[in-house]
Amino acid sequence: MKEKIGVIDVGGGLRGAFNAGALEYCAKNGIEFDLCIGISAGSANLTSFLSRQTGRNHIFYMDYVHRHQYMSFRNFLKTGSYIGFDYVYSTLSGTDGENPLDYEAIKNNPSEFIVIATDGRTGKPIYFTKDDMSLNNYDICKASCSIPVVCKPYFINGVPCFDGALSDPVPIEKAFEAGCDKVVLLLTLPEGLIRKPGKDVKIAKILKRTYPNAAKELETRFEKYNLGVMKAQKYAKDGKVLIISPDDTCGVSTLSKNKEGIQRLYDKGFSEGRKIMEFLR
Secondary structure, X not given: OOOOEEEEEOOOXXXXXXXXXXXXXXXXXXXXXXXXXXXXHHHHHHHHHHOOOOOHHHHHHHOHHHOOOOEOHHHHHHHOOOEOHHHHHHHHOOOOOOOOXXXXXXXXXXXXXXXXXXXXXXXXXXXEEHHHOEOOEOHHHHHHOOOEOOEOOEEEOOEEEEEHHHOOOOOHHHHHHOOOOEEXXXXXXXXXXXXXXXXXXXXXXXXXXXXXXXXXXHHOHHHHXXXXXXXXXXXXXXXOEEEEOOOOOOOOOOOOOOHHHHHHHHHHHHHXXXXXHHHHO
């Protein structure tokens, strides 16, 4: 029986360029996955990968992201969200957009697709699938990318959604529960880095006023992330998981527009993609 192979892209804002590079290597070398799980920017990376539109992610990271309509304080003052989700997933990616997403290709791709968001009311993860997408409706990606406080929650069927990393930042168990035999885990931070609460605590205090359960998940995101990576490392010792991560972030943070750093991360990801070919042999 053929092995079921999964890939997880954990996202990480503009650090996601690293994973986009790794996926570009896969696309150009005929590497496919039976299950794709995306969180936040990872969901965006995987939509282009599943549509087989090579080079598309690179354009978004290197060109579009520097437009104020995509990401800016102007957006925040005007709409309450720093990231212009409608610009990214509708204006640019719609049928009549500048860089339309090939929805039919995604629909016809045999790979399963899971996009993770967080229910703002309960703090629990929501696992969206391809069935929750349709032509010119990529709202599940908007929901998965909604960074608390930086962005307003994105509502889907009346449910306020936030970034999936709050509730399930490294969904390694989800992949194995879905029947995977092997999993490629794409991180955007060095594998050995132990995450700390950092800014999450301050952001959680603000979020707690309106979405207390989501705030609790944000406060403990670093613990869930560290635990997820530890689990992946244990699976890796058994040959079930391959962890791909950058050796450094090249000065790129979640929302920084460091063009040179983003290109370096992308190139690092593409180079690291070779390990995926070896792992799947």
